[in-house]
Amino acid sequence: MNLRMTLATTTRVLGQLRHDHRSVALILVVPALLLAAVYFLFENESLPPGFPRTFDRVGLMMLAIFPFVVMFLVTSVTMLRERTSGTLERLLTTPIHKADLLFGYALAFSIMAALQSLVATAVAYWVFDLDIKGSPGFVVMVAVINAVLGVALGLLCSAFARTEFQAVQFMPVVVVPQILLCGLFVAREDMNQVLESISGALPLTFSVDALKEIAGNAEATAMMWQDTLVMGGIVLGVLVLASLTLRRQTR
């Protein structure tokens, strides 16, 4: 690996995004708007005193799920373009290492994800008074790890799509099951055994668990760090799988 090439790739990917004002605006603003929608959806719920608002639970999880979905889409389309435009083949004739390329991408989109979740978390806290015990810093951390998971899966899935249309179709396959089973709609302990064990194998579940730890405890818990570590391991594993799909030579 070569830091100069990794950073050059990060700069290049961010440069491409910078010229695309509309995408930048969508990435930064849409999650905050959707969060507002969730807030007003539950605005009139009547709760017994002392009972936490639904927004505090659902809104918090949305903060971590948005970056995952958005970065999956952005990355799979960008990487597919790289594969089809010939720039990937050209890059692989240069001394760049595959890891430089993948980590360059991951770093660029993590920066975008950090900005996105800073905006969304700030809105959740200051506009809608999100009420959790733990530190918002940890929420942003989990959001960024989720974003990198989205980047890694996007890089991997782009290898199995020939067109941008196909790349987008991977969302219902890869992203939606994770959202359904992560514990957002139904708590994991209330699922039937089959779904629960599938849920336990999906990466997003770990970050939702970590968020629950953050919401319920003022200090970082060992459980939260464990979930975070598992997520980190999964992300690395997927990035390694993605690097196997980059071939310098065709048969």
Added chain:
Amino acid sequence: MPPLPAAIEATGLRVSRSRTEILRGLDFTVDSGRITGLLGPSGSGKTTLMRAIVGVQRLTQGHLTILGRPAGSATLRHDVGYVTQGASVYADLTVEANVRYFGAMHGAAAADAAEAIAAVGLEPFARQKAADLSGGQFSRVSLACALVAHPKLLVLDEPTVGLDPVLRAELWERFAAMAAAGTTLLVSSHVMEEASHCSSLLLLRDGQLLAQLSPGELAERGRSSDLERAFLTIIRAADDGQEERQVAS
């Protein structure tokens, strides 16, 4: 001056892709510090041969040595530049950002990028997005991205397609200057009149090497100073030869 070692050496080179044999046993050498033209009708295997030379196409059989090392060696990645037929650049980046990015892979400085942009005559457009350029300018961005690395061997797939005559002449002058400075160039084309700019020609037809000769020899063997006609004559002669052999067997 002692003779330079061959930049490219192919022996019994065969490449098959999805069971179709595209290169069917090629033997040739390409001299260092010269411009070699790779000519042949479309579908004759020019691009596959170039891809094998730059190391992105796996060989099925035979040997291919580039600058003394087997094609595809990691150490060759600094020395071999490749300009694909369709311009492989980032349309959503400026000319400068494109050239600097590919330059960064070879440790090139900002000055190298500026020099490469100037070499293809795109200085006035350095800060423009590649997508906003004309077709000819766009393909020159791709060329600049290869020049920035100062490769020892530059492989160019149809670099002059879609360029006006003035630009084409300028590019050939640049290629000649590079060769004079020691760079080896392999340039494919299906426009025969461009063959006169090369010091040696590889004539490819159906994945086989029809001949390796100089433009002068091509004119002589094809009995025409019009290289296009000369090429046609040689191809037809080869076709007739093939038919006769088929009838005989």
